[in-house]
Amino acid sequence: MKGYKRQDGRIGIRNHVAVIYTVECAHHVADMIARSVPGAEVFGFGGCYSDPYAFKMLVELGKHPNVAGVIVVRLGCESTNVDLLVEQIRMSGKRVELINIQQTGGTIASIERGKAYAMEMVYHSQQTQMVDISLGDLIIGVECGGSDATSGISANPATGWAVDRLIEQGATVIFSELPELLGCNDYLLERPTTDATKQQLLDGLKRANELGNILKAFAISTGNEKGGLTTIEEKSLGALCKAGTKPIDGILKTGQKPVAPGLYLLDKVGILDSQLVTHYEENDSDGLVSLIASGAHIILFTTGRGSVVGSVVSPVIKVCGNPETGRRMSDNMDIKAGSIIEGTATIEQVGQDIVDLITQVAGGKLTRAELLGHREYAIPYKPSRACDVV
Structure with a gap:
């Protein structure tokens, strides 16, 4: 592989040129710059008022090693510094x-100046x-979305097998979604390598449970239920499979x-306050940006x-566990783990396919999302108290 x-x-x-807007009023200009130049891509924060969480996301995305250079587009009167x-961002050595x-x-x-x-x-x-x-040079993020009753017996175990093999070959893996791991406390708490990491994990699980109570909702959606998942515990046990079996070496904010x-868990649950409940993960794109900001x-x-x-x-490799979904949405799926359910492949075989594809993508092969032009992102407002933790 080359990097x-x-x-x-x-x-x-990857060798992207990032065009970052710092307020929604600058979004169109930034978008037009990026659309005009192949190799450039746009993202940013729409809020006029300063937000520590969004600021941190923009800095870390701009400094990311998949970015070669950065153009920041501002209106001129936003409160962000x-x-x-x-x-x-310049501290990373980038132009x-x-x-x-x-x-x-x-x-x-x-637009003309930005294009130049x-x-x-x-x-x-x-x-x-x-x-x-x-x-060994790679950081791999692991996330799930649109889970159903097949996820915990196909896509997630195969991904977990791959995670174990990646770590054995020197890679770094980050998994997250603490609110979606509630119910797995006993299994999770057996895996930290130090007492300090175990205490951090316990604290994060406590905050995730408190967040669910404040929101009067835990991390299971109508779509999950229609797909056959019935409880947060059932969803959690399936979701945990994608983190493999290796010890947890640390907790990241x-x-x-x-x-x-090694293996790390990303704790994104902020300090809780019943009056400040916007510091949960708003959608999958929010979750992906968080993993990328931590280096994935x-x-x-x-x-x-x-x-x-x-x-x-960063490219996204989608692993589909449901064979019917894999056929219906074949354009979007990189790995069809539904073959495990149909008996035409084993967990180990699909897991090896995932490892092989990671090597190919790291070497320049485009994922389905990249080929189709999917560049979703979400950088929402999050209260300052949340930034004490996340």
């Missing part, structure tokens, strides 16, 4: 250019020397990076009912 070695020493597997944003729409002269002038920057950055990114990389290879080069996304989701910065 891109960045100035901060990290390895990238855009100069600090630019400064912190960062700032466009202030109000000062540049409006839409047309800003983007074309220069794409050209220079293509000159970046590639280096040999291995699985959003934006934190693993310090060494690739995301493994398991589903039973079906999903079309991709993301910005």
Whole structure:
């Protein structure tokens, strides 16, 4: 495999130019810049008022090793500290250019300037020397969405088998979704490698349970129920399978990076307050962005009912556990784990297919989501108290 070695020493597997808008008023200009230049992609934060969580997400996505250069597009009167944003992304060694729409002269002038920057950055990114990389250079995120009764007996166990093999070959894996792991406490608490990690995990599970009580809803949806899941415990046991069997080496907060290879759990549940309940995961795209902000080069996304989701910065590999869904949504699925249920493949065989595809995607092969142009993302407002933890 070949990858891109960045100035901060990290390895990238994609070479994107990121066009980041810092308020919704700048979204259209940023979007037009990205659409005009192949190799550029757009994302950002729509809020006018400063938000610590969103700021952290923009910084970490901009610094991500899958990004070669960054263009920040602001309107000029938003409350976000855009100069600090630019400064912190530049600390990764990347070229960062700032466009202030109000000062540049409006839409047309800003788009033209942004296109010029983007074309220069794409050209220079293509000159970046590639280096040999291995699985040990990769961080893999694991997420699920649209789960059904097949997920826990096909897609998730096969992904868990792959996770174990990846870790054995030196990779780093991050799983998350604490609210969706309630009911698995006894199994989870056997796996931390230290007492401190165990206590962090216990605290996170407690907050996840409190969050469910505050919201009067736990992490099981109508779609999950229609797919045959009946309780959060049933869903949780199936979801846990995708994290494999290895010990948990550490607990991360959003934006934190693993310090060494191994298995990590990302705790995204904020400090709870009955008056501040917007710090839960709003959707799958929110969850994917959190994993990418913690350094994930690739995301493994398991589903039973079906999903079309991709993301910005890092490719998403979708593993479908339901054979009927796999046939009905074949355009969107990278791995059809429903073959396990139909008896035409084993968990180990599908797991090896996942490992092989990760190697190919890290080497440049495009996922189905990338080919179809799926670049979903969500960076919502989250209260400042949530940022004390996430």
